[in-house]
Amino acid sequence: MTARDVWPILLFGAIAALLPLFVTAGTLLNFAIFTLILCLAAQGWNILGGFGGQYSFGHAAFFGTGAYAAAVLQVRYGVNPYITFLAGIALAALVGWVIGFLSFRSGLRGSYFALVTLAFAEVFRVLANAASFTGGAAGLLIPLDQRPANFQFESRGWFYLVVLALVVVALLLTRALERSRLGAQLVAVRENEEAARAVGVDALRVKLSAITLSAAMTGAAGGLYAQYFLYLDSTIAYGTWISVEALLAPIIGGAGTVFGPVIGAVILHTLAELTRMMVGRIPGIDLVIFGVLLILVVRYPPRHLLRFLRWRR
């Protein structure tokens, strides 16, 4: 990685960090925090789907695992929330590795990989909904205790900065991956797995590394979600909504690019807010627009926009 790789990310972080100075309205910070959490989940998807070409429809499995680990360990066992957050990341990574091992070793690709990830997420959802230590269908409430030592802040601004810092770390990691040998091998597998194998790339190992890192990042997003909203149930943690969000943002913003997920998440959620302002709170209307946007982006790939951005750089 060179300075040229790093400074746009740091610049983004620095500018975004100024937001709490100008914005004190709770709703806007709320919006910003939620969008950043989704950026993180989407960046996770982007590593496996964007760089690796393995489209997962079940990233909820990782998001939910990160979220539930963070919540269950502190509520049931009184573990410090910072430690449970890290434990959530580790557990999500493990779940990612296991799902990856099972499906990649069986040679699942394309639609089949999408299907099997979807099914895994559903299994987790059904289990979390039925088990008692997850709070079952009633969900799990993290008690309010606003101390920084407890990973809860009185002002939303602080939480915003923490989430932003993690997003910047994720961006740097993604950039480092892109520039690394592993990243190059991952792209090679995406473009043509047989050819990559033929020149000696260990495709299974590369894909496993990608899904593990991917799951860890999305798991971190889940942990932050639990820590911010202090409530979880199985449809939030393992629901299809997060699998879809994690996939939409990179696809719309540019899959396989470092900033794609961030651009996509910001576009999507700004659009969703604007729609709500214009037509009121009709349930589902924002997702109708997301869906139309997804079809349009696939139909008319925004290469011109990307070319423009590249030229500016």
Place this chain on the structure above:
Amino acid sequence: MRSFPAEIVMEAVANGLLTGAVYGLVALGLTLVYGVLHIINFAHGALLTLAMYAAWVCWAAFGLDPYVAILPLVPLFFVLGYAVQRLVIGPASGGNDQNILLVTLGLSIVLENAMLAIFRSDTLSVQVDYAMEVIEAGPMLLSFPRVVGFGVAFVVAAVLFVLLRMTDTGRAIRAVAKERTGAALVGIDVGHVYAVTFGIGTACLAVAACLLLPSFYVNPRVGNAFVLVAFTIVVLGGMGSVPGALLGGLVIGVVESLSGLYLGDSLGQLGIFVIFILVLLFKPTGLFGARA
């Protein structure tokens, strides 16, 4: 593990078979589209939900019995499916597997949430006087709507079989499924055949929706419950196989019914997902991962 008297287990098996036939019908549309277009249609569940709402509207607005509603809804959904493939999926996909995946996902998001916006998340059902009727079969009591569903599902499968075997359209569909380029070379309009196939798949959903409605409810997410089941059946029965879909449907119906009996309602669906994952993972790679 709890143990149940033999009659209860038998009844669960019978009810599972009855429901399974309708599952098979849902899977039939999916497997046909897969077999010919080689795409996994993620919008299948949302289209089923749409069909169920259509049948509900027929009943609520025009007083049409769901079984009678089959007559107008089948052509309507055939045209809808034809148009969706011709105007949305076909042009957007560009023949790329991942694009098709995303377009059908986008379509399902649009349909599902449009229905959420229109009908809200309330659960709707139709009230027909035969909904609770039962038929006595020896020691078992079988629900009348399910028995009808079972019968009609087999009739539809038979009609489809004849259509594919004996008609020119059917021959064209099978030709395209086997060898697309060859079919195009002998003058078959592949785009048209694709759209017809998609239309038939969607029409199957219209029938399934009308069969389900008397004994089931409808809400914007109801299709999701069926579509994972349908995916499981399609994978179990062999991608693209019509008899496989029906047989797989029966198997899955029984599995669901029995695991519901033994594990309780909240874990009942787990049996299906586990089968799904196991089949996906452990069927030979050549059958599955071969097409990327």
